Amino acid sequence: MPEDLSAAVSAARTSDRTDKRPSEVRGGAQSKRLLLLCVSVPSFMINLDGNIVAVSLPSIGRALHADFAAIEWVISAYTLTFAALVMPAGALADRYGRKRILVVGLAVFTLASFLCGAAPTAVILNAARAMQGVGAALLLSAALALLSKEFQGAERAPAFAFWGSVIGIAITLGPLVGGVLTQTLGWEWAFYVNVPVGIVMIALSVRAVPESRDPDSAKVDVAGAGSFAAALFLLTFALISGNHRGWSDPLVVATLSVSVILFIVFGLVETHQARPMLDLSFFRLPTYVGANLAGLTYAAALLTMLTYIPLYFQGGMNVSPTTAGLMMVPMALPLFIVPRLVARYLTHWMTGRALLALGLTFVSIGLFALSALASAFAPGPMLIAMAIAGIGAGILNGETAKVGLSVIPPARAGMAAGVGGTVRFAGIVLGFAGLGAILFERISAFLDAAPIGPRGRDLSSASTFIASGDLSAAARLPGTSVALAHAGFAAGYQTLFAVAAVIALAGAMSSLWLIEAVAPSRRGTESDEIIPEFE
Template identity: 45%
Template structure:
């Protein structure tokens, strides 16, 4: 255990790790557990498509925007205390979600949920970094990574079962007793830790960074729907960029800034950032698009599609437990994970274009899960080591912010590519059949979003069979393009990580002593 923690024995340490991992997993599970229940929610609350979109978006925006600020808050007031506040906020807002009687009430409650989630996730990562050291820390991050892998990939399965049996409200209400149990466990088992040098919150930094990231993220989320060059998207992007630039100015003038830009003098730190980007935008992003492909390409129901994700999900649980025993250097392990990820994405792109059967596709999904499993825990572990252990809250905030923002940009970018390629290819067949181009684009977008029945109803009856096949072919091509782009991201990040991460004898953080945290090659 790390100096400054208060272990009560090996069993106590394992229980602490279990509690922290369950807390993080709950947050990640709620990011996608409601995805398959959205049509049911829309019918229940009489919500339109925009309202339903915000069930996901309202959670994502404050979560992504507040991660770095939440890490700084935990360093100052205490990581356990921050986690307890986050659990309380998360549990109460989950209750409000379950009791919602209108789309507005549900989406406001989801936004508050995102605030609690940002506190919970950063505090959990910081507690692991502070309470474990050396080989035990590597094992702890492997367990944490496996736990999050299960939570992320099982979300659609759990959501489908809940929506099909007891109703969508229980996707939220079940969080109340879980949060209560975890609150009691954290209070009794986890020792408190904080940054003794923290003197106060960086309010100017928090305001400029959080609001700037909020506007940029908002622009990314709505870019596909409103058009990337539309006035609202352009103004949000410009406003966000201006606020982030102001954040840099504010931080450079602070005596103890929330984000010390000296860490960017470390090649090792920048290399690990690119590894995190490669994981989020090259591997984790497929969690959102694989269920869609399984439903559209193979005709699976949401619940069956969730179960069909098991070839991807199981390696994400098993591999982190195995990779911790490898005596590879961190740079080698991270680059190997991205190489496996890129290979799997290339294979899925080829299989999609060939319209191969699910059995072949499952093999490629298994390889993708292996790559994601390697990267999930090791990227977080490497980023935690970029700052001294007493600032592990900020380190976890940087890591979580990098992962989540890269994931958001990956989802938006691959979504735009998938829809654009599908609409472009289908448009050729539709125009040849005399269909209005605008109607063809609308139909392709609806099909790409997973509304297969709605898209079929839009097809002219006389052309339903021929254009239906053309639509399927176009979607296969669209997914293939998205998978190729994900592979390209992984390969570029692999090259940058290998180039920038230094060997153990040369790696040094700009501000972290060698014994302050995870050391490259440890």
């Protein structure tokens, strides 16, 4: 049994030992072990799927004849529905039962994974990816709510450390498994691999997970969920469409404007709810705000790189999917190792504020180094820079959720878990679309400034091919050579990495400014002392 899981179970055994027979203690420990697996493996599936798909994107694009915008939607259709629905899914879990929503989410995710693998066109694939996001939102919000509800006091730190390590395993294996599956069996198996895991987890969850709900939960906030989902969809649509239609295009401007209006409507709706989907009063807590900003910047700056860096390797260095997956290991492996080291050596003497700031600083340093190295296409130094960023990600992976939930009453665990998931995946959606816009614009500006280069429609086509990593197709267009395509590709990624580094640095500064410096001995063990106003 992994050490983090062993520690969590040991803590549970100790807390359950008073006035109980040995057989009852053993049964309680086994139940806790199964429960921890049931809430961690769904997160494993979500992260494994995302990282498998990242390595498979070039193959998907070629097989389905998809351009850069369609490739963006393979990621965005999933993360958008995830980000838009994970918060109302948390409210559903609180109201109708966290176990029930977990099982429903697993079923939807598993079915959608099969449909993704069987998709004959990019449109159908993206629709199935959106369905996958619905299932992921349901299962993740329920899983985090169960984790927060069932593991209290001394159990919480090792439980969250195990959860973070499981995510690290998924992120570590994702590029490797994705590369091997794509190169040997085809990109479809990047989705089919979820089907047997999902079936097993449904059966285990039905047996091992206890039901729990918030007794004070109200009806689902349909108006809030609808306005938030529509606002986030329109914002993402505008960011992706702006690359191709132009930022002054009337449709893009109108979409952005309506998105802003809908976000305002969402805020107004939530202030008039007796039991809101998003309890805005929690945002009076600086620690909660700081932890969510850390999660947002971590997702936008680093988690998006798990998609962009494989594209860089396959496009700029012309490596195979398997090789690209292997080259992701220095960034991905720390997400498995570091959370365990943090739980064992750092949480006892470093505050949550210090850990989040430290993790984001490591991410920023690694990304700045990648920016400096982007034009050299030198794999050795880049792998070192990736490892530095990965160490920071390993510190952040479980810590952002733990710090945020530490100031929330257990009865609102579903809502708080939904907010945390929404923030993280909204960061991926907006970061991926925003960085994609920056990548496309930088490549276009570079090609436009070249003394001899593509012009007009050829410029737009060349920029699209280069941004998607298909440099050979770009080089066949009038005015574009292989050397110019590589130079434009490097310039685009140099800017992309630099902007992501600035985002991470801003997150580190906001963590130091907002998060309360709670003593390490209190974190996750005496949360009632931190939130007397909710008692």
